[in-house]
Amino acid sequence: MQYKDYYKIMGLSRDASQDEIKRSYRKLARKYHPDVSKEQDAEAKFKELGEAYEVLKDPEKRAAYDRLGTNWKAGEDFRPPPNWDEGFEFKGGGDASAFSDFFEQLFGRAGFQPAGRGQHGFHAQGQDSHAKIHIALEDSFQGAMRNISLSTPEMDAQGYVQVKHRSLNIKIPKGIKAGQHIRLSGQGSPGSGGGKAGDLLLEIAFSNHPLYRASGTDIYLDLPVTPWEAALGAKIKVPTPEGSVDLKIPPNSRQGSKLRLKGRGLPAKTPGDFFVVLQIALPPANTEQAKAVYQTMQQELDFNPRLSMGVRQ
Amino acid sequence: MKSHDLLPVHTGTVIEDDSLTLEQLCQACGAQADWVVSLVEESIIEPQGNEMHLWRFSGASLVRARSALRLQHDLGVNLAGIALALDLLEELENLRTQLKIRGH
Numbered sequence: 001m002q003y004k005d006y007y008k009i010m011g012l013s014r015d016a017s018q019d020e021i022k023r024s025y026r027k028l029a030r031k032y033h034p035d036v037s038k039e040q041d042a043e044a045k046f047k048e049l050g051e052a053y054e055v056l057k058d059p060e061k062r063a064a065y066d067r068l069g070t071n072w073k074a075g076e077d078f079r080p081p082p083n084w085d086e087g088f089e090f091k092g093g094g095d096a097s098a099f100s101d102f103f104e105q106l107f108g109r110a111g112f113q114p115a116g117r118g119q120h121g122f123h124a125q126g127q128d129s130h131a132k133i134h135i136a137l138e139d140s141f142q143g144a145m146r147n148i149s150l151s152t153p154e155m156d157a158q159g160y161v162q163v164k165h166r167s168l169n170i171k172i173p174k175g176i177k178a179g180q181h182i183r184l185s186g187q188g189s190p191g192s193g194g195g196k197a198g199d200l201l202l203e204i205a206f207s208n209h210p211l212y213r214a215s216g217t218d219i220y221l222d223l224p225v226t227p228w229e230a231a232l233g234a235k236i237k238v239p240t241p242e243g244s245v246d247l248k249i250p251p252n253s254r255q256g257s258k259l260r261l262k263g264r265g266l267p268a269k270t271p272g273d274f275f276v277v278l279q280i281a282l283p284p285a286n287t288e289q290a291k292a293v294y295q296t297m298q299q300e301l302d303f304n305p306r307l308s309m310g311v312r313q
Numbered sequence: 314m315k316s317h318d319l320l321p322v323h324t325g326t327v328i329e330d331d332s333l334t335l336e337q338l339c340q341a342c343g344a345q346a347d348w349v350v351s352l353v354e355e356s357i358i359e360p361q362g363n364e365m366h367l368w369r370f371s372g373a374s375l376v377r378a379r380s381a382l383r384l385q386h387d388l389g390v391n392l393a394g395i396a397l398a399l400d401l402l403e404e405l406e407n408l409r410t411q412l413k414i415r416g417h
Binding site: 026029030033034035036046050125127128130145147167168169170171173176179180181182183184185187198199200201202203213215 | 320321322323324325326327328340341342343372373375376379380383384387388389398402410413
């Protein structure tokens with residue numbers, strides 16, 4: 001078991017006042033809250049912070065923790081000294097499933113309520129559980145069967161939290177959008193007192209795709225084109241999740257022009273559109289021939305893209 | 314053949330836009346009805362339907378209600394603060410998506 005330096009986690013010195021502890025918690029909780037933060041390990045940091053605050057905000061727990069002494073380093077192998085907690089009485093509280101072995105060794109698990117938020121108890125039916133799953137964009141175009149793995153913390157008969165892993169095969173319906181939910185009846189938490197199990201609600205998100213981006217039911221594709229295709233117009237092939245299609249590029253198209261393929265987005269009652277965003281790619285001037293072509297353009301074309309900036313050449 | 318090929322395939326139902334009843338939403342986020350009603354009163358989530366027994370919520374409302382619950386529980390934010398935070402977070406998310414679409 002590793003020693004945890006709760007003061008270091010909260011960025012405080014050991015003589016911090018209770019007010020400072022509260023202020024520091026509020027500030028860091030906002031920074032690392034998983035709903036707010038984009039930092040990668042926000043969830044882990046937030047849990048660690050919650051644990052540190054659970055101890056330091058409570059003068060009794062804090063005093064007991066302080067009595068372990070100041071010589072411990074974070075991460076050091078730790079055993080509590082005998083009778084370290086003599087004379088203290090701890091009241092339960094907090095979210096037991098989130099806390100470390102270190103915390104449990106010191107303050108125990110007794111008195112904790114089963115993990116879960118909000119108020120429960122008037123439903124005998126099991127709670128609905130939630131998970132977010134990432135699927136490929138193609139899965140929504142064609143519909144698919146996917147295997148997903150879920151980890152669920154569950155209380156065993158002794159009140160210990162065990163993380164259970166399970167694997168489910170689920171059908172991805174055609175046309176599902178990011179942000180939509182799939183409800184799997186009876187796959188949530190088990191009911192109590194003969195009540196039926198809750199449902200499992202899966203929130204859908206799309207994994208990053210090398211070519212396409214989804215926005216609602218619309219799909220976007222950046223398509224490289226040559227300068228002459230953009231300038232003169234052309235008929236070219238464009239990849240879409242349902243195979244390649246012909247696209248006519250109108251003459252005098254510009255960098256970033258958006259061309260719409262109606263109804264070729266995600267399938268739905270009103271299917272989304274497929275947008276092609278033109279990206280003009282310049283051929284490199286790496287041969288004498290290519291250089292000659294650029295030199296011809298330089299001599300023949302009166303073109304200054306910086307004209308509106310009030311500078312010449 | 315992989316081991317999961319032997320598992321049954323679950324076919325769920327898609328929660329279509331505006332299809333959750335008040336009771337289903339409460340059950341889905343483990344909250345009491347009066348708390349959900351206070352979210353509606355604060356315009357944090359907006360159901361279709363004028364009267365309470367006709368209210369229907371979207372999947373997006375479910376995501377917002379669960380975030381609201383966590384913000385209240387973890388940060389002690391009040392309802393007005395939750396409304397502001399969620400709106401700003403949503404705007405941030407939209408801007409990030411726009412940035413991605415523009416390839417930055």
